[in-house]
Amino acid sequence: MQQAQEGGAGAAGKWLVTASVMIPTMIEVLDTSVANVALRHMQGSLAAGQEEITWVLTSYLVANAVVIPMSGWLAKVMGRKRYLMASVALFTVASLLCGMAGSLSTLVLFRILQGIGGGGMQPMSQAILLETFPPHERGLALSVYGMGVIVAPILGPVLGGWLTDNWSWRWIFYINLPIGLLAQFMCWSFVRDPAYQQRWQKGERVDYLGLALLVLGLGSLQIVLDLGQQHDWFGSSFILALSVVAGVCLFTLVFWEWHHENPIVNLRVFKDRSFALGNVVIFFGFFAFFGSIVLLPMFLQELMGYSAFQAGMVLSPGGLITLALMPFVGKLTQRVDARFLLCFGLLASAWSSYYMSGYNLDMGMVTAITGRNLQGVGLAFFFVPLSFLTMAYIPRTEMNNASAVYNLLRNLGGSFGTAFVTTMVARRGQFHHLRLAEHMGYYNQAFTSGVEGVRQYLEGLGMHVQSGVEAMAALYRLMQRQAAALAFLDVFHLQMIIFLCLSGAMWIMRRPPRGKAPDPGAAH
Incomplete structure (x- = not known):
């Protein structure tokens, strides 16, 4: 063994x-x-x-x-x-x-x-x-x-x-x-x-300052990301204080760990170009991916009226596609330059986000599933080639440390992405609400015609409408729903832009080893 x-x-x-x-x-x-x-x-x-x-x-x-x-x-x-x-x-x-x-x-x-x-x-x-x-x-x-x-x-x-x-x-x-x-x-x-695994040598100094900075910095940052939207971000003195603590501690941590002889986190592994860029791509990639995973169920349940089970039925096929494709993609890395596979994954992900940015409130379940399935294809061609490329030239003696840093950036990308999309949906929803509300007045002929049309529709359903108040209320609720939908589509569009930018930046990574070549990451 x-x-x-x-x-x-x-x-x-x-x-x-x-x-x-x-x-x-x-x-x-x-x-x-x-x-x-x-x-x-x-x-x-x-x-x-x-x-x-x-x-x-x-x-x-x-x-x-x-x-x-x-x-x-x-x-x-x-x-x-x-x-x-x-x-x-x-x-x-x-x-x-x-x-x-x-x-x-x-x-x-x-x-x-x-x-x-x-x-x-x-x-x-x-x-x-x-x-x-x-x-x-x-x-x-x-x-x-x-x-x-x-x-x-x-x-x-x-x-x-x-x-x-x-x-x-x-x-x-x-x-x-x-x-x-x-x-x-x-x-x-x-x-x-x-x-060949590195062992702790007797007499080595423990990096207590680095440990303290890591705990305070990342702990504060995670609390900010998880509770920021709930507390109105920097409008809360609690969130503001934790943000300052996180910023100061993490900035100091980077400087301290880079120069420490026995760091808690060895950041010198970022000298490898592929590893450094791979961590950037995994951060922003999961930023966009996890944002989509959070957004789509919200869109379906809050605006389309789907049950939790129906929303799960939309998400599940895409997950099965990812599951089925991953071993195939893994085998492809033995024959095809993983950079081409990664680029395809990012472009497929951009396409899925673009497709979702065209959703509307009258779409069927097949349309919703199609967008999710496209994302499932992109995810399979994203994760495997990127991990392969990022770790291709890391020495085996540094594999534990490099894997820890890579997983941290992946998790932080997901946390940042979740916090970002929930905030953006709320803010863009307010923006679209104000823009649409500008046209809801009796001096707007289209609005008055719409109110009259809704009133006649309600009467046609057998409702006794004494005035236009009920019709205006129904039209206002429709406007709120439409404003929220436009906010979701804005965020999907932004995620598409992120994937397109990554598909260009990832070519800076080095060509990975192929075939049965010697291990470039082996300890010498």
């Missing part, structure tokens, strides 16, 4: 390692979204306020964001296998405690522990996969990894809703127990630390 994990040829060993690291990755990513649909049930059960209950989500995301970038350092201190198993154990125990929580404060505490445990699982799993497979097969390995990272957030709300409706919100946490135990057994049996 040691040989397999260093790029050996044992097919069975490689796939056993793959299964071992994919199980913890899936349950960790799943838990970032599975609790969303159960918040109202938790609120009633724990007698919590509407603002208070959101800390169930925020506490997990904050802990997760803080731990991910330091996971490479923790693996160096503890050993990667031991750290991964400790993370799985803490995540599993914390899941049990979350399910047993009797108050909001204890649930938030246990969610923090769960986030700490889950933070190391994604980057360690990716690093192990990249080292287990030889260079020409890394695209295939990343396609398997991508299945968990991409599909789990889509399945999370569906699974969480089913468990909550048929059992209890506590089961969204209890379900992690058997899976966590299986993951622990698999990691113990099949994962090994490679001989």
